[in-house]
Amino acid sequence: MDFPSLIPFTRMVTRALADRLVPTGSEYLDMFHDDAVFDFPFSPGGPVRVEGKAKMAEFLSSIEGGTDFREFSLDASYPMTGDIVVMEYHCRGRDAKSGLPYPQRYVAVLQLRDGRLSLLREYLNPLLNMAITAATKAGA
Amino acid sequence: MAIRPLQDILKAELGDLLAGEATSFLDLFAEHGVLECPFAPDGAMHQLIGKPAIAAYLKQLGAIQGSGGMELTGSYVTPARDWHVLEYRGLVENRRDGTSYAEQYLAVVRTEDGRITLFREYWNPVPVVASFGPDGPLPLGEVA
Numbered sequence: 001m002d003f004p005s006l007i008p009f010t011r012m013v014t015r016a017l018a019d020r021l022v023p024t025g026s027e028y029l030d031m032f033h034d035d036a037v038f039d040f041p042f043s044p045g046g047p048v049r050v051e052g053k054a055k056m057a058e059f060l061s062s063i064e065g066g067t068d069f070r071e072f073s074l075d076a077s078y079p080m081t082g083d084i085v086v087m088e089y090h091c092r093g094r095d096a097k098s099g100l101p102y103p104q105r106y107v108a109v110l111q112l113r114d115g116r117l118s119l120l121r122e123y124l125n126p127l128l129n130m131a132i133t134a135a136t137k138a139g140a
Numbered sequence: 141m142a143i144r145p146l147q148d149i150l151k152a153e154l155g156d157l158l159a160g161e162a163t164s165f166l167d168l169f170a171e172h173g174v175l176e177c178p179f180a181p182d183g184a185m186h187q188l189i190g191k192p193a194i195a196a197y198l199k200q201l202g203a204i205q206g207s208g209g210m211e212l213t214g215s216y217v218t219p220a221r222d223w224h225v226l227e228y229r230g231l232v233e234n235r236r237d238g239t240s241y242a243e244q245y246l247a248v249v250r251t252e253d254g255r256i257t258l259f260r261e262y263w264n265p266v267p268v269v270a271s272f273g274p275d276g277p278l279p280l281g282e283v284a
Contacts, residue, residue: 041244042264078223080216086225105178107246107262123246125179127265
């Protein structure tokens, strides 16, 4: 499954995790186990939790192309006990529809199991998404 | 899981990394400690440097906003035990109108020499803005 907008994120994570991550390919979903859990507690429309790669592919298909993330920058990476890694990062993206800047900041909890991710819980600031939606509606 | 004051959760999770005599959340901070809120609205506090600034801000905030305690949902630590990340959730009380909302948190916590030197708390600004207005409970212009 091909999600070009997720290439920058995939690049950042694979570089940050180095030889702890052995993806099955170069795509975003190749970093994950089939039964991986994807959790987005601060998602703009309310918390989103997706169980399994197949369902995540459907979710990603529905949002692919909405944001040009451009580049993800790793601010800090904290390798924890119990195969957990916490990462703080940001992107300097652009909302595809409006062209408005999307400078989002994130903190994520990742869990590794046998070289692939079994959990991604990613927090972001939904006020940014809401401001873009409001500006777009107002015809800005 | 039990609902406890945040300082009790921190003491339980950080254990011997914290010097024993602290009794309040503020007491856990080093004199040069830093409190950060990265997801705060633009017109609200994002960073407080030093215990006096943190003390003054928390005192002012306490009249406007209260906590019913937190439930710990995740606790992670580096092998060297210098950084903790805690996930927790709880109800926040708007003391102006008596209403409450549910909030979820992730805190990045650095400890050095028995005290917290960085407490970076990520929380969802949407329910905060819905309850208190676009700049949250304590807009920058009103910080003493």
